[in-house]
Amino acid sequence: MSVIVILIIVSVLVAGGFLLAFLWSVKTGQMDDDYTPSIRILFEDEIKDLKKEKI
Amino acid sequence: MLQETCYHCGLKCATAIQIKEKYFCCDGCKMVYSLLDENGLCQYYDLSAMPGVTAKGRFIADKFNYLDNAAIQEQLIQFKLGDQVHITFYLPQIHCVSCVWLLENLSKINPGIIHSQTHFEKKEIKIIYNPTLISLKELVQLLSFVGYEPVIHLGGNDWLKKKKVNKKQLYKIGIAGFCFSNIMMLSFPEYLSNDALELGSLRHFFIYINLLLSLPVLLYSASGFFISAYTGLRQKWLNIDAPIALAIAVTFSRSVYEIVSQTGAGYLDSMSGIVFFMLVGRWFQDKSYDSFAFDRDYNSFFPLGVTILKEGKEVNKPLSDLLKSEIVLIRSDEMIPADSTLLTDGALIDYSFVTGENAPIAVAVGQLVYAGGIQKGRAIQLEVVKPVGQSYITELWNSPILKTEKNVEKSFVHPWSQYFTIVLLTIAIMTGSYWSVNDPHKILPAVTAVLIVACPCSLLLTVTFTYGNVLRWLGGRKLYCKNAAVIEAIHKIDTIVFDKTGTLTNHDDTHLEYRGANLTYQEMIAVKSVTRESLHPLSKMITQFLMLQVADITSFQKIENFIGKGTKATCGNFEIVIGSVYFLKSMGILPDQEVEGSVVCLAINGIFKGVFKINHTYREGMQKMILQLNNKGYHLHLLSGDHPTEKENLLKLLGSSIPMLFEQSPEDKLHYIQALQIKGHRVMMVGDGLNDAGALQKSNVGVAVTDQTHLFTPASDAILEGSEIYLFSDLIDYAKKAKLIIILIFILSIIYNIIGMYFATSARLSPMVAAILMPISSISIVALSALLSFAFSSKIRA
Numbered sequence: 001m002s003v004i005v006i007l008i009i010v011s012v013l014v015a016g017g018f019l020l021a022f023l024w025s026v027k028t029g030q031m032d033d034d035y036t037p038s039i040r041i042l043f044e045d046e047i048k049d050l051k052k053e054k055i
Numbered sequence: 056m057l058q059e060t061c062y063h064c065g066l067k068c069a070t071a072i073q074i075k076e077k078y079f080c081c082d083g084c085k086m087v088y089s090l091l092d093e094n095g096l097c098q099y100y101d102l103s104a105m106p107g108v109t110a111k112g113r114f115i116a117d118k119f120n121y122l123d124n125a126a127i128q129e130q131l132i133q134f135k136l137g138d139q140v141h142i143t144f145y146l147p148q149i150h151c152v153s154c155v156w157l158l159e160n161l162s163k164i165n166p167g168i169i170h171s172q173t174h175f176e177k178k179e180i181k182i183i184y185n186p187t188l189i190s191l192k193e194l195v196q197l198l199s200f201v202g203y204e205p206v207i208h209l210g211g212n213d214w215l216k217k218k219k220v221n222k223k224q225l226y227k228i229g230i231a232g233f234c235f236s237n238i239m240m241l242s243f244p245e246y247l248s249n250d251a252l253e254l255g256s257l258r259h260f261f262i263y264i265n266l267l268l269s270l271p272v273l274l275y276s277a278s279g280f281f282i283s284a285y286t287g288l289r290q291k292w293l294n295i296d297a298p299i300a301l302a303i304a305v306t307f308s309r310s311v312y313e314i315v316s317q318t319g320a321g322y323l324d325s326m327s328g329i330v331f332f333m334l335v336g337r338w339f340q341d342k343s344y345d346s347f348a349f350d351r352d353y354n355s356f357f358p359l360g361v362t363i364l365k366e367g368k369e370v371n372k373p374l375s376d377l378l379k380s381e382i383v384l385i386r387s388d389e390m391i392p393a394d395s396t397l398l399t400d401g402a403l404i405d406y407s408f409v410t411g412e413n414a415p416i417a418v419a420v421g422q423l424v425y426a427g428g429i430q431k432g433r434a435i436q437l438e439v440v441k442p443v444g445q446s447y448i449t450e451l452w453n454s455p456i457l458k459t460e461k462n463v464e465k466s467f468v469h470p471w472s473q474y475f476t477i478v479l480l481t482i483a484i485m486t487g488s489y490w491s492v493n494d495p496h497k498i499l500p501a502v503t504a505v506l507i508v509a510c511p512c513s514l515l516l517t518v519t520f521t522y523g524n525v526l527r528w529l530g531g532r533k534l535y536c537k538n539a540a541v542i543e544a545i546h547k548i549d550t551i552v553f554d555k556t557g558t559l560t561n562h563d564d565t566h567l568e569y570r571g572a573n574l575t576y577q578e579m580i581a582v583k584s585v586t587r588e589s590l591h592p593l594s595k596m597i598t599q600f601l602m603l604q605v606a607d608i609t610s611f612q613k614i615e616n617f618i619g620k621g622t623k624a625t626c627g628n629f630e631i632v633i634g635s636v637y638f639l640k641s642m643g644i645l646p647d648q649e650v651e652g653s654v655v656c657l658a659i660n661g662i663f664k665g666v667f668k669i670n671h672t673y674r675e676g677m678q679k680m681i682l683q684l685n686n687k688g689y690h691l692h693l694l695s696g697d698h699p700t701e702k703e704n705l706l707k708l709l710g711s712s713i714p715m716l717f718e719q720s721p722e723d724k725l726h727y728i729q730a731l732q733i734k735g736h737r738v739m740m741v742g743d744g745l746n747d748a749g750a751l752q753k754s755n756v757g758v759a760v761t762d763q764t765h766l767f768t769p770a771s772d773a774i775l776e777g778s779e780i781y782l783f784s785d786l787i788d789y790a791k792k793a794k795l796i797i798i799l800i801f802i803l804s805i806i807y808n809i810i811g812m813y814f815a816t817s818a819r820l821s822p823m824v825a826a827i828l829m830p831i832s833s834i835s836i837v838a839l840s841a842l843l844s845f846a847f848s849s850k851i852r853a
Contacts, residue, residue, distance in 0.1 A: 002257065016233070019229060022229045031225060036155060036173060036176070039152050040159075
């Protein structure tokens with residue numbers, strides 16, 4: 001039963017890792033714009049350009 | 056004949072230009088399409104229908120010459136290193152997916168552009184370009200050409216004033232949320248264990264991890280409350296953060312005591328949970344509308360550069376370097392940057408933004424023209440009389456009346472929190488005395504439990520979430536408030552002052568009125584034939600006006616156009632002289648009526664006939680809205696910078712109970728508001744343009760009305776889009792409902808408090824009870840706030 005001590009410490013550390021990732025993403029400005037990325041999803045990839053080059 | 060719609064911008068084509076199977080309304084739109092087609096960028100048209108901005112058929116290349124000036128470039132560029140320059144522009148035309156797509160693919164049109172990234176909500180674009188391949192001027196020209204002309208003005212660009220505070224808020228919320236959820240999880244063994252499950256020494260492990268996790272919450276996330284409470288106390292003022300800070304401190308201390316003395320597990324989960332919810336509430340309330348600027352001063356109104364004539368050659372220089380007696384060249388649609396004397400002919404100045412006068416005014420050579428006016432005719436030359444900072448309009452900003460800080464009213468919540476604290480302390484003292492008599496052991500647990508449960512956190516949650524919701528609902532109907540304090544200020548308003556031009560009327564919507572001797576059918580045909588030949592915007596309006604009355608035209612024998620002044624023509628039996636009143640006077644024809652403001656005078660065969668007056672139409676629903684406000688008991692006033700020609704109309708529309716004053720200068724308006732405030736009224740000013748800037752600043756709540764949100768809006772507390780002004784009465788009502796919602800929710804949360812108090816005063820508040828009560832009350836407050844905000848919004852919902 002005391003193995004739960006290790007389990008909890010590890011899981012808190014893993015969760016802490018995610019917290020650090022969140023803090024890092026805020027720091028590098030990923031949370032500054034929460035709307036435009038949703039628009040960018042609609043763009044098509046560069047496939048069209050390749051097609052045009054072939055012509 | 057079926058009218059085609061332009062493939063690029065969606066306007067109906069008067070004369071369609073066709074390529075393959077696509078129609079365009081003008082050369083401009085067609086050229087943009089061609090450019091995109093050549094570069095393989097036609098996905099622009101696939102992402103949204105008709106996404107283009109109307110090119111208006113012309114493109115002025117000289118407009119951006121001032122960008123070649125190195126000093127000006129310094130002001131705009133954010134960062135420069137080798138062959139990379141970073142710059143940010145405000146592009147108000149961004150409105151759809153295609154805009155974002157095109158702007159982020161600019162590098163395909165010009166390889167000098169290395170990278171471009173847009174921010175949709177702020178309507179900004181950040182560009183990295185190579186100055187050796189493309190100059191700043193060429194970059195701006197390209198942007199303008201595809202329809203996204205950047206707004207560049209004197210005020211130093213707003214990117215300097217970005218808010219970094221938001222990041223700190225998010226850090227605090229992240230940490231509080233992490234710690235709160237983990238503490239909650241790790242507390243379950245404590246709550247759910249009956250002695251069947253032997254925890255033994257493990258119990259200590261869980262408890263100490265909780266203690267460890269609660270430290271960042273106390274020391275970092277909750278620090279804002281402590282600092283604010285301390286600052287308030289130093290000014291001898293109990294704000295809402297004081298009891299909150301007290302509650303957090305007491306909860307933590309008692310928990311530490313219980314843990315260390317091994318008498319209990321503490322209330323760390325409730326403490327971290329409530330900190331988390333309150334921080335989220337504050338973040339929710341801080342909704343800001345980043346693409347609007349509420350704090351503009353006149354600097355944002357003026358352009359960055361100006362063209363001067365030096366020894367006959369055109370030179371561009373920064374506006375800040377403009378000196379007296381320099382000769383300035385102002386082209387069509389450009390703004391006059393400083394008070395100057397007119398040197399050349401053809402000036403037709405639109406002062407609507409500055410004085411509120413309806414239509415462009417013809418100015419004679421040698422007369423003074425004022426900064427802030429926009430030239431509507433062809434290019435003119437001016438000699439600067441006063442430096443930019445000392446023009447008539449900018450001096451208003453230096454008025455001492457505006458120096459006093461705007462009424463920083465304490466939130467209505469604060470007096471409530473004072474009562475709250477007093478009641479709380481009373482209950483705590485009573486509890487303490489009761490137990491000191493009956494069972495002294497229970498004093499400390501009971502008293503601290505009281506302080507834990509009765510946290511005014513629920514009041515803060517209620518307030519922040521309700522204001523956040525109300526702000527968003529109002530924003531949905533295009534009334535954008537600067538912050539939550541504005542909603543409270545609106546609540547206290549008892550007087551509303553309206554401007555006329557641009558506020559009650561629509562800048563773009565005009566109709567013509569003729570006053571004078573009746574014209575015969577033949578005469579009207581003749582006049583129409585003449586005005587039809589002129590390219591002047593006023594002539595076009597007259598043509599359209601007459602088109603409704605007569606369909607025929609005749610040819611004329613002779614026509615002489617005097618640009619900027621008028622036209623003289625002979626048409627059949629009639630000699631027609633039409634133009635400004637100065638023009639007619641110079642021909643020897645004197646008017647037989649009062650000629651005020653901007654009108655077009657008409658004389659036939661040497662006899663003055665009448666005037667065509669240009670009127671802006673009143674906005675739809677305006678009359679109803681004003682009457683609604685009147686019925687609700689507000690004192691209403693109308694202040695206009697225009698001539699009193701509209702007085703009769705207004706009296707008919709609005710009744711005679713509303714005081715109306717005309718020809719008000721910006722200072723007059725400012726003093727009027729001040730006088731009302733001295734009498735004890737709380738005034739809301741509704742206006743647009745520079746002529747209302749002083750009044751908007753002085754009033755308790757300043758609402759700037761605009762039709763194009765990217766145009767200059769003077770410093771205000773809220774921005775309202777003109778199309779929604781018919782709802783204004785309902786919008787104000789809704790803002791006032793915020794207080795009602797807060798009171799209702801708070802009454803409900805008191806019920807939770809009473810239940811909790813029962814446990815607390817009887818010293819039976821176990822951590823589990825606290826841990827259950829806290830999230831239930833918090834979540835129910837948030838849900839109720841959203842529900843009531845929605846329910847009360849029925850009148851303003853689309």
